[in-house]
Amino acid sequence: MWVMTAVPRRRSARWAAAGLLVTVVALLLVPAGPAAAHAVLTSSSPAASAVVPAAPAEVVLTFSETVRRVPDRIRVIAPDGSRVDQGEATFTDSVVTIDVDTSGGNGTYLVTYRVISADSHPVSGAFTYSVGAPSEPPVDSGDDGRADPLVTNAIKTAKFVGYVGLLLLVGPALVLALLWPRRLSRQGPARLAWTGLGLVAAATVAAALWQVPYTSGGGLFDITGEGLSLVLGSTFGAAHLIRLGLLAAAAFLLRPLLAGPVGRADLIILGVLAGAALLTWPLSGHPAASPAPAVSVIVDAVHLGSMAVWLGGLVMLAAFLLPRADERELGAILPIWSRWAALAVSALLLAGIVQALIEVATPSALFSTTYGRLVLAKVGLFAVVIVVAAYSRNLVRKRVAASRPAPVRRAVWVELAVAAVVLGVSAVLVQTTPARTASTDVSAVDAGYFTTRVESTLYSLQIEMSPAKRGNNTLHFYAYTLDNRPQPVEEWKATIALPSAGIEGIDIPLLPLTDNHATGEITLPASGEWEIRVTARTTEIDQATVTATVPVS
Structure with missing residues (x-):
């Protein structure tokens, strides 16, 4: 299975590639939504x-x-x-x-x-x-809270360049190690591999530097020593530094591989370095903060590695093997590559499904969030790629590719063209709030809520429920002293009942978040005036119970 775009002649291929690059850059520079923030x-x-x-x-x-x-x-x-x-x-x-x-x-x-x-x-x-009562709201002139669009787009571009560099590095290394005919010169693929390594390194450095103004809300060149120290001291910075170290180590082993055949031990070490480097991408992005981080990190690394093998191999086919290899060589190479590509695409598809299930969470989020709609766009483009890939694989099975490589070459270019747009979508996707959290942002959605403050002889209690509607609800309890200071609570207990419907007290499982703050989740089966009873024990012997009525719609 492959992915390709067709242009019969080299000059038209160059124009197509240039047009494709302009399209992808335009996609990256489209004004983004409100924010690319992923906690809410x-x-x-x-x-x-x-x-x-x-x-x-x-x-x-x-x-x-x-x-x-x-x-x-x-x-x-x-x-x-x-x-x-x-x-x-x-x-x-x-x-x-x-x-x-x-x-x-x-x-x-x-x-x-x-x-x-x-x-x-x-x-x-x-x-x-x-x-007491509302008034004209004040203004904070210190920070408008918005990221500089130049910084946001620069980071998206750096991620796209990093993806391109990765496939340009992996494709030549893999093909030269296992499929390259001995009679052909390695000079062109070697240049391509070094270019890929340079692009990955440059994109890694650029992303780390631009993370400084992205974090602080500054302009493109607002990079300070304090800000850089803050970035490099984070998981994000550590992952990027490790990636640079692994690239440097891989460069020593790449040199002999690009010059000629190497031993099995060198190939194994290169494979281990490549696998470790792939993990640095998910460790600095969404997967590290997903509900199942271990699964997400591994799946994302598989997704990225499969993409690099598949598209990198296609670049080698389009640029070097199909134009230079003879019929006998292509007859031996193409069936092997077709099987590899089929495995890579299968792994890519499976990993993508798992990623979507984790990050999107609900079917409705596919249509109601920017992240979900980008996933749908990526799936649609990927379906086009699969159709072209199936056509290419059919040519290989019929032994047409070796004797008449032109149809395969056209299919390869079509596949690469669509895949380049998929990479552009992916670069935007990793900067977009995951659907699993976008819908929970209280500052981004008009969710209902209930809040009240009640007092006992020991403390006052702030009670908040969201969305105060039938179904799942989140509750927060904040305890304060009677002079309005945080009141530490030793033990919490809460129940909720609907007397009008004969529903007696249901225990609310509570999780203390701080000394005076606890939260819980409860599913309410009906609308009505629900009665909350909260008992807070403040010392070994002191406790008090307060009640509040919550209108649930």
Whole structure:
């Protein structure tokens, strides 16, 4: 199975390649959606747009995955425009706690944030809450929360160049090691392999450098020592440094391979280095932060490796073997390559399905999210490739390719053309919020929620439920002292009931996130006025129970 585009003559092939490159670059530079951030804000306390009776001593942000700080990028702005956040926020896995000065007065407060998600992408956003009553919201002039489009597009381009470099490196190395006729010169494939290695190295360095302004929200050349240290100290930076080290090690073994046949031991070592290098791509992206990271990382590496073997081999066929090899050589090479390509495409397809199941999560997300629609576009293009590949494989089975290589050459060029667009889509896809989290962002969707604050003799409790509708709901409980400071809780217990329907108290499984914050999930079978009872034990002997009524639609 292969993938190809057809141009009968070399000059027209060059024009086609140039046109294809322009098309792919245009695709990469299409203005993106709001943000390429992959953790999302799932809840906050106070909730977005909530009106609370007294100024909270802290603001708590809960994200869908672990996040890291960006210095001085979390702010709370009082109604008069002054900052009331105190010191740096505290990060505990996916929970960010911001100490707030309670003397800001009544009115509307603005919370702005910019953090780094587990898959290395910046997450920025803002919301308001009001104390006493709403007022004209203030403005944060320190950061508009948007990434520079030049930086975003530069990173997409670097990823695309890295993918192209990988296939240009893997294809020649594989074919020269196992399929290359001895009588043919290795000079052209060797140049192609060194070009591929250089592109991968350059793209890796560029992506690491541009990650600095991408993280901080700066311009294309806003690269500082502090920012670079922050990037290189992350998993993203470590993966890119390891990739560069593996490329340097591979270069020593590539030189003899590109010059002539080498021994089995050298090929095994090269294979191990290639496998380790492939893992650095998923370790610095979405797969590392997926619900099943071990599976996602391995599947993504298989997906990437299969792509490099398949498309890299096609480039070698189109550029060198079909034009130069004689009928006898092609008769021996093409059936072997066809089997390899079939295995690579099968692995590519299987890995892609597993990736989609993990990252998309629900069928509806395929159509309702940008990520899902890009996956559908990629599937459609891939289907075109498979049709062309089947045609090519049929030519090989009929022994047409060796005697009349022109039809195969045309099919190969068609396959490569469509595959180049697929690579462009993939470069955009890895910068897009996965569908599994896009629909949970409370700052991006108009989800319903319920919030209230109730008091006992020991503490006050902020209760939040989202979306407060029949079906699955998320609850958050925040305990405060009566003078509005965080109240540590030793043990939580909560139930929810619908007396009007005869539904007695259902236990809500709770997970403590911080000393004063617990969360839980509950599925409500019916609409109505649900009664929540929460018991919080604050010491070995002190506990109190509060109740609240939640209207569920």
